[in-house]
Amino acid sequence: MEFVIKISQFLLSLSLLIVLHELGHFIPAKLFKTRVEKFYLFFDVKYSLFKKKIGDTVYGIGWLPLGGYVKISGMIDESMDKEQMAQEPQPWEFRSKPSWQRLIIMLGGVTVNFILAAVIYVFMAFSYGDSDIDAKSIKDGYMITNPLLIELGLQTGDNITAINDQEIVNYSDLKKNLLAAQLVSFERNGVPMTVTFPEDFLGQLSSSKSRSFFELRQPFMVSEIQETSLNKDQDLQKGDVLTSVDGKPLKYFDEFEALASDYKGQTVNVTVLRAGESLNKTLQIDADGKLGIITGASYSAIQELGYYKIVENEYTFGESIGVGLNRFTSQMSAYWMQLKLIFSPSTGAYKGVGGFKAIFDIFPDTWSWEAFWSITAFLSIMLGVLNLLPIPALDGGHVMFLLYEMVSGRKPSDKFMEYAQTAGFFILIALVLFANGNDIFKAVFG
Incomplete structure (x- = not known):
């Protein structure tokens, strides 16, 4: 589903964009009394899923969803209609x-x-x-797990303050400015620091298996108990927040792994916050250091706990x-x-x-x-x-x-335009193969 x-x-989305794009060519062509022979959503290589001729134009849907086109009379385009171009120009043609x-x-x-x-x-x-998260309301920095960012010297808890001297006002500013990042300023335990990103940072990021950036730190809030969990009968409810493990405070989910590492395969006392009330529970941590709990919460639920402030307009x-x-x-x-x-x-x-x-x-x-x-x-x-x-x-x-x-006042010859169009197609095919080849490579090799 x-x-x-x-x-x-x-x-x-693709169909809407293609139809409207081609309509952008179609309408002025009609206004200037230029004949449009075809108006197609998707490409009709060899055959069409649907077509109907109205006036001078055949409207249709092709079977290959790689784009769409309008075929305008007297124009050297993807149809490469050399026979038409060899005839004398007609007043309804594009070239006239x-x-x-x-x-x-x-x-x-x-x-x-x-x-x-x-x-x-x-x-x-x-x-x-629109809504965003006030960056200044994020007190304990971001969760950083991407090995590339860690290798550059960043770590969970760092509070990013600026990228390329552009102040980070809202959380969305981070991802907007990250692509062009050269110098990242941050605070660690209140101490201002900077890190310089390498010129090929984007290339390294694309090759990294991790797709995480600067993620919001979240509480250990229960979303669902797994069927295989050792704690499925422990009266845990959606929205419960674990606030301590064996008396040690737990504010963020990313802190749990370190706390639980000493209790693998053991029973441990935890404190759970439910509707403003603290409850004591006894939970079992499995051999992998897990509770068998799926976590997650909405931004508004996390805001209610005071983790950050959402700015809505x-x-x-x-x-x-x-x-x-x-x-x-x-x-x-x-x-x-x-x-x-x-x-x-x-x-x-x-x-x-x-x-x-x-x-x-x-x-x-x-x-x-x-x-x-x-x-x-x-x-x-x-x-x-x-x-x-x-x-x-x-x-x-x-x-x-x-x-x-x-x-220049000189029109390129039809023969030159044919050669240019052919060369352009080879360039486009190469770009399409490269882009989709990248998709396949990432799917196979992660």
């Missing part, structure tokens, strides 16, 4: 239109992607507001416009920075590039409209930015040649 929910969100009209048609797709992302962020701000529709647009520009800037890092071999960031599985994995396994729209907005930005890359066969490649034509 979890797989069905994830794949449903993935396909719905003024360069400014062709430029608008080609930029239509990415324009829609960016507008869609901005609109989603505006309505999300209005509908959901609600916005009027007018305020949501500014908040949404700020989030859009922030995400745009962040994604351009990621691309810059990926195309800089010295950073090793290319090792973290993922394909369709990586995109699939970011969707939650429970249905959440808030998560769905947030991910869809980000993917819309990603699709728009990637399509602007100056690679022939992408919108950015066509725009590059159109700008050359507008500046």
Whole structure:
């Protein structure tokens, strides 16, 4: 069932983005009286799952979910229709239109992607507001288990105060700034310290089996008792918080392993906090130092215990416009920075590039409209930015040649465009194989 929910969100988001992107090309083409021969969701290699011709356009759904396309008459595109291009230009064809009209048609797709992302962020701000954790309310630092971060000199309990001189105000600032981290400032037992990250930190992080960063430390709060647990009959309830083991205080779950190491295979007295009341329990720790308890708690439940402060904001529709647009520009800037890092071999960031599985994995396994729209907005930005890359066969490649034509007054020959389109396809195939190959490598070798 979890797989069905994830794949449903993935396909719905992908389909929405593809249709709207192609609609961005379709609408200006129609406005400029340019014939659109095909409008397809997914690719129809050899055959279509569905197709219907309305007017001059065949609308359809292909079977290969790697994208979609519109086929515009008189344009050298993925169809590589050389026969059509060998004939005399017709007034309804793309190649017969003024360069400014062709430029608008080609930029239509990415324009829609960016507008869609901005609109989603505006309505999300209005509908959901936003919430974050005040970094200053986190008194005992973060849980750090990633071997790479530990090797760099960080440890659980460190309180991160700044990354690259950018003050950490809210918890979300950590992950936002981590990708470009060079200098990390933190406090350990009240003493200010710094650590310098290596240039290839992202490459090392991508190669690491651990995907943890700076995680919030949580109490040992009971979520569920395992069926195989030695303590399944000990009257433990969901929401109970273990606060001591054999008289030794236990504030955070990450402290339990060290405390329990001396009691493997033994019975131990613990204190449990339940609805504000302290209860004494006797529990059994198995040979592995475990209680057989699944832990977990919501942010609000942990806030009630005083571990940190959640900052929540609600916005009027007018305020949501500014908040949404700020989030859009922030995400745009962040994604351009990621691309810059990926195309800089010295950073090793290319090792973290993922394909369709990586995109699939970011969707939650429970249905959440808030998560769905947030991910869809980000993917819309990603699709728009990637399509602007100056690679022939992408919108950015066509725009590059159109700008050359507008500046120089000379139009590249159809033969040159055919060669460029072919070269662009080989580049795209190589990039797709590399990204999805990374997914397979990580799945096989962890």
